[in-house]
Amino acid sequence: MSAFAGRYPTRYQAITIHNIRKQPEWQRLDPELREAVEVVSRVLPFRTNVYVVRELIDWDKVPDDPMFQLTFPQPGMLDPEDFRAMRDLIRSGATREEITAKANEIRFKLNPHPAGQMTHNVPYMDGKRLWGLQHKYRETVLFFPAQGQTCHAYCTYCFRWAQFVGIEELKFESNEVDMLVEYLKRHPYVTDILFTGGDPMIMRARALRRYIEPLLSPELEHVQTIRIGTKALSYWPQRFVTDDDADEVLRLYEDVVKAGRHLAIMAHFSHPRELSTDIVREAIRRVRNTGAEIRMQAPLVRHVNDKPEVWAAMWKEGVRLGLIPYYMFVERDTGPKNYFEVPLAEAVDIFHKAFMQVSGLARTVRGPSMSAWPGKVRVLDVAEINGEKVFVLDFLQGRNPEWNGRIFFAQYDPEATWLNHLKPAFGKEKFFFEEEPYYQWWEHEYQDPLAQRVPVAEAELVMAVA
Numbered sequence: 472m473s474a475f476a477g478r479y480p481t482r483y484q485a486i487t488i489h490n491i492r493k494q495p496e497w498q499r500l501d502p503e504l505r506e507a508v509e510v511v512s513r514v515l516p517f518r519t520n521v522y523v524v525r526e527l528i529d530w531d532k533v534p535d536d537p538m539f540q541l542t543f544p545q546p547g548m549l550d551p552e553d554f555r556a557m558r559d560l561i562r563s564g565a566t567r568e569e570i571t572a573k574a575n576e577i578r579f580k581l582n583p584h585p586a587g588q589m590t591h592n593v594p595y596m597d598g599k600r601l602w603g604l605q606h607k608y609r610e611t612v613l614f615f616p617a618q619g620q621t622c623h624a625y626c627t628y629c630f631r632w633a634q635f636v637g638i639e640e641l642k643f644e645s646n647e648v649d650m651l652v653e654y655l656k657r658h659p660y661v662t663d664i665l666f667t668g669g670d671p672m673i674m675r676a677r678a679l680r681r682y683i684e685p686l687l688s689p690e691l692e693h694v695q696t697i698r699i700g701t702k703a704l705s706y707w708p709q710r711f712v713t714d715d716d717a718d719e720v721l722r723l724y725e726d727v728v729k730a731g732r733h734l735a736i737m738a739h740f741s742h743p744r745e746l747s748t749d750i751v752r753e754a755i756r757r758v759r760n761t762g763a764e765i766r767m768q769a770p771l772v773r774h775v776n777d778k779p780e781v782w783a784a785m786w787k788e789g790v791r792l793g794l795i796p797y798y799m800f801v802e803r804d805t806g807p808k809n810y811f812e813v814p815l816a817e818a819v820d821i822f823h824k825a826f827m828q829v830s831g832l833a834r835t836v837r838g839p840s841m842s843a844w845p846g847k848v849r850v851l852d853v854a855e856i857n858g859e860k861v862f863v864l865d866f867l868q869g870r871n872p873e874w875n876g877r878i879f880f881a882q883y884d885p886e887a888t889w890l891n892h893l894k895p896a897f898g899k900e901k902f903f904f905e906e907e908p909y910y911q912w913w914e915h916e917y918q919d920p921l922a923q924r925v926p927v928a929e930a931e932l933v934m935a936v937a
């Protein structure tokens with residue numbers, strides 16, 4: 472696509488701590504900030520690329536620039552004491568081993584995987600653990616293709632950083648597409664498969680096809696939707712425009728649509744600037760031409776998109792380009808969290824102020840939503856009921872599907888940042904979902920347990936007729 476070849480970088484070049492010093496933009500930063508980025512990156516490595524650095528970051532506004540905050544490590548991400556210790560160690564000319572030891576010590580304090588993420592949703596089949604799969608909600612299976620376990624660039628707040636820094640035992644992994652197919656055959660109530668990572672779109676088109684094509688077979692007709700979670704549209708839209716296998720990617724997308732399935736690109740967009748370049752617009756146009764839908768979602772992150780105007784502008788621009796706003800997430804309880812977290816009370820206020828600025832077509836967005844242990848819980852509002860100030864919450868997606876859409880109440884707490892900080896309102900001891908058993912879908916092979924449960928009235932009718 473020569474129209475873009477001269478205007479945007481076409482050869483993917485990663486930028487890390489090892490080559491950042493060669494970038495002209497880097498020389499514009501003051502030395503203290505440069506040192507700080509280097510110190511933090513020993514613990515939380517960064518990876519970005521020439522497109523992000525040249526086209527998305529506004530270097531006149533650094534360090535406050537949101538795209539800089541999103542992609543470069545910040546001094547505030549470490550505890551001041553840890554920061555000083557690491558800085559002094561580096562200044563003293565410590566060995567690589569000493570620095571790595573200190574870095575690992577700090578990393579383990581940062582809760583690399585939130586509770587339950589690691590193992591609880593990983594299913595069994597024939598007594599074998601299927602690493603690389605997660606099955607938390609009845610209709611949706613998450614798949615982590617082994618070849619998609621990294622990203623075009625890392626986001627500074629991302630809970631997946633643990634797998635990027637090479638702490639081996641913390642990795643999710645799988646390369647077994649046969650196992651995925653077998654699992655889906657045995658669970659006919661699964662309608663959605665979600666490819667996630669890392670970023671599956673870092674894979675070559677041919678590798679991606681090896682994973683996706685088998686899902687299009689008639690035996691897997693119940694898999695209606697194939698979703699691909701990706702940041703490629705924002706960080707490397709060249710993936711769909713100028714990469715040498717860009718056309719092949721698009722042909723694969725077309726094949727999914729031709730096979731009668733819904734292909735949903737779950738595009739991670741954190742800031743409207745990511746939608747502003749000509750090349751991302753061309754990428755969106757090309758992807759939509761295949762018949763795929765693009766939904767946009769992102770976490771609410773301090774310093775990056777913690778203002779209603781940012782979200783409203785992003786949803787409006789997204790809708791104009793044909794994207795469907797989907798989720799606003801609450802940043803989860805992991806990693807260098809204090810730096811990025813936004814209290815729930817503030818999150819719901821930001822959401823409302825953004826929501827009121829957009830038309831109905833952008834109000835498909837739902838949030839702020841916490842992907843917590845019992846499910847996706849949305850903070851709907853703050854209200855006063857019988858003189859008690861409460862959060863009104865509901866389940867967008869429950870571990871038990873009977874919880875979907877259920878409303879519940881928690882005591883208002885201006886500092887709470889996650890579901891586990893909340894206490895039930897109205898003097899209750901427990902939330903309703905804490906009193907019910909959790910489902911584990913892989914224990915129910917072949918049959919949908921809910922389909923088997925016959926309501927009493929209906930059962931009586933069946934008996935009467937018989």
Ligand SMILES: *Cc1c(COP(=O)(O)O)cnc(C)c1O
Nearest residue numbers: 605607608611613842847867868
């Ligand atoms: C969000 C999520 C899904 C998909 O849920 P939808 O509400 O259908 O988008 C599936 N599995 C897990 C673990 C999730 O967090």
Ligand code: SF4
Nearest residue numbers: 622625626629669702
């Ligand atoms: S693109 Fe997604 S998976 Fe990759 S670093 Fe960013 S948030 Fe994490």
